[in-house]
Amino acid sequence: MAKILITNGSVISTTGVTPMDVFIDGETITALFMPGTVSPSLQTDRTIDANGKYVIPGGIDVHTHMELPFGGTFASDTFETGSRAAAWGGVTTIVDMAVQRYGENVHEGLAEWHRKADGNCAIDYAFHQIIGGVDDESLKAMRYLTEHEGVSSFKLFMAYPGVFYSDDGQILKAMQTAADCGAVIMMHAENGIAIDVLVAQALARGDTDPKYHSYTRPSPLEAEATHRAIVLSHVAGNAPLYIVHMSAGDALEEVAAARHHGRNVFAETCPQYLWLTLEETLGKPGFEGAKWVCSTPVRSATRDPDHIGYMGHGHQADLWRGLRMNELAIVSTDHCPFCMKDQKELGLGDFSKIPNGIGGVEHRMELVYQGVVKGELTLERWVETCCTTPARMFGMYPRKGIVAPGADADIVIWDPNRQTKIGINDKHHMNMDHSAWEGWVIDGKVDTVLSRGTIVIENDQYVGRKGHGRYIKRGLSQYLV
Numbered sequence: 065m066a067k068i069l070i071t072n073g074s075v076i077s078t079t080g081v082t083p084m085d086v087f088i089d090g091e092t093i094t095a096l097f098m099p100g101t102v103s104p105s106l107q108t109d110r111t112i113d114a115n116g117k118y119v120i121p122g123g124i125d126v127h128t129h130m131e132l133p134f135g136g137t138f139a140s141d142t143f144e145t146g147s148r149a150a151a152w153g154g155v156t157t158i159v160d161m162a163v164q165r166y167g168e169n170v171h172e173g174l175a176e177w178h179r180k181a182d183g184n185c186a187i188d189y190a191f192h193q194i195i196g197g198v199d200d201e202s203l204k205a206m207r208y209l210t211e212h213e214g215v216s217s218f219k220l221f222m223a224y225p226g227v228f229y230s231d232d233g234q235i236l237k238a239m240q241t242a243a244d245c246g247a248v249i250m251m252h253a254e255n256g257i258a259i260d261v262l263v264a265q266a267l268a269r270g271d272t273d274p275k276y277h278s279y280t281r282p283s284p285l286e287a288e289a290t291h292r293a294i295v296l297s298h299v300a301g302n303a304p305l306y307i308v309h310m311s312a313g314d315a316l317e318e319v320a321a322a323r324h325h326g327r328n329v330f331a332e333t334c335p336q337y338l339w340l341t342l343e344e345t346l347g348k349p350g351f352e353g354a355k356w357v358c359s360t361p362v363r364s365a366t367r368d369p370d371h372i373g374y375m376g377h378g379h380q381a382d383l384w385r386g387l388r389m390n391e392l393a394i395v396s397t398d399h400c401p402f403c404m405k406d407q408k409e410l411g412l413g414d415f416s417k418i419p420n421g422i423g424g425v426e427h428r429m430e431l432v433y434q435g436v437v438k439g440e441l442t443l444e445r446w447v448e449t450c451c452t453t454p455a456r457m458f459g460m461y462p463r464k465g466i467v468a469p470g471a472d473a474d475i476v477i478w479d480p481n482r483q484t485k486i487g488i489n490d491k492h493h494m495n496m497d498h499s500a501w502e503g504w505v506i507d508g509k510v511d512t513v514l515s516r517g518t519i520v521i522e523n524d525q526y527v528g529r530k531g532h533g534r535y536i537k538r539g540l541s542q543y544l545v
C-alpha cells in the first residue's frame with residue numbers, strides 16, 4: 065500500500081483550522097506534521113499539494129436508501145451508482161437503511177441488504193435496520209444485531225400506516241429494548257394516522273397536485289409526533305432517540321426542550337429543509353413539483369398554509385439556528401432518488417402515489433458548506449455536523465470522522481476557491497433523470513477524495529472501483545448519558 069503525504073493544506077477539525085501535513089501509510093493516517101517539519105528522509109510514494117485548500121475528514125451520510133422498495137418501485141440508485149455519487153460529493157461512508165417490513169424476518173432483511181451492497185460499493189458502508197413490524201421476534205433481533213452484527217440503530221415510523229407504521233405500544237417496547245442494550249431508536253416523526261385523513265380529504269376535493277403533499281403534512285403533525293416520541297423514550301428509561309429528517313421549527317422546539325432536560329434526544333436535518341421552500345419547488349406549475357415530494361415535506365417559506373401551525377416566520381432560520389446550537393446534531397440527506405419517468409409519474413393525478421424521496425447524497429457537503437459561505441455555520445461546525453458527529457453518534461469514531469493518527473485515511477481535500485455547478489448537464493452522478501438542485505452554483509468544490517488511503521476522486525475524475533468499500537461494524541453511540 066502506498067505512502068501518501070498531503071502537504072500545505074489546512075486541516076479542519078471540530079475545534080479548529082490548523083495548517084498541517086498529513087501522512088498516510090496504507091489505509092491509515094499515521095502522522096500529522098507542523099508545516100515545514102516533515103523530515104526529508106520520510107519515504108513517500110506520492111505527495112499531494114493542498115496549498116490553499118482544506119483537508120477534512122471524509123463525509124459521513126448516515127441516512128441513505130439505496131434500492132429502497134417504495135410505492136410500487138425502487139429507489140433508482142443501486143449501491144454501486146449511489147456510493148459512487150457519494151464519493152463525488154466528498155462522502156466516504158454511508159449508513160443505509162436495511163428494511164424489515166411487517167411480517168418479514170429482521171435477519172433476512174439485513175441479509176438482503178448485505179447482498180445488495182457486498183462487492184458493489186466505492187466507499188465504506190454500514191447499516192441501520194428499519195423495524196417495520198415490532199413483535200417479540202424482532203425485539204430479540206434488535207438485541208442480537210446490536211451485540212453481534214454491528215447494527216446498533218433501528219428506525220421506526222410513526223407515519224405510513226399499513227407499510228412501516230408502528231403504534232405507540234410497539235414503539236414503547238422497541239424503546240425499552242433499545243434502552244436496555246444501548247441501541248439508538250431513529251424515528252420518522254409524523255402523525256401518519258392524521259396525515260392519511262388529510263390526504264383522503266384533499267383527494268376527495270380534487271386537490272391532486274404535488275403541492276398538496278406538503279399541505280396535507282402540516283408541521284404541527286411533525287411536532288406532535290416528535291413530542292410523543294420523546295415522551296415514550298422518557299418512559300422507556302431515557303432510551304436513545306434520534307429524530308430523522310427534521311423539517312419544522314415547531315418540532316425542533318420539542319427536541320430543544322428535551323435536550324434542556326438532559327434526555328438522550330438528538331435530531332438531524334437535511335439540505336432540502338435548510339435551502340428549499342414549498343413555493344419554489346412543490347408549488348411549481350403542473351407536475352414538476354413531484355421532483356421535491358419527500359417526507360417530511362419541504363415546507364413553506366413563511367408558515368404552513370391555511371394558518372395551520374407555526375406562525376411568524378419560516379422554518380429554515382430555525383433549522384440553521386438549531387444546527388449552530390447543537391439542537392440539530394447532524395445533516396444527512398435521506399437520499400432516496402426516483403426518476404420522473406416511470407417513477408414519480410406514478411403519481412400523475414394523485415400526489416399520494418408519488419414515490420417519496422429526493423436524491424442528494426452527492427451534494428450534502430457542498431450544500432452545507434454553502435451555509436458556511438453565507439455565515440450560518442463555522443468551518444468547524446460544517447465538519448462536525450457532516451463528518452465527526454455522524455461517526456460519534458453511530459459508533460464509528462475515532463476510526464471515522466477525524467483526521468488524526470490511527471484513523472482510517474478517509475480524507476477530502478476541499479478547494480474553497482473554485483465553484484460547483486449542480487445540474488444534470490453539470491455535476492450530477494446520481495442515477496436520476498433530474499436534479500433537485502438543478503442550476504445551483506455552490507462556492508467551493510470537492511478536489512480530491514481518499515477512501516482508506518485509496519484515491520477515488522481526483523482531477524474531476526472518478527478513479528475508484530466498485531467493491532473497494534467495506535462493511536463497517538458499528539459500536540454503540542458515544543453520546544449517551
Ligand SMILES: [Zn+2]
Pocket residue numbers: 127129398400
Ligand atoms: Zn429516510
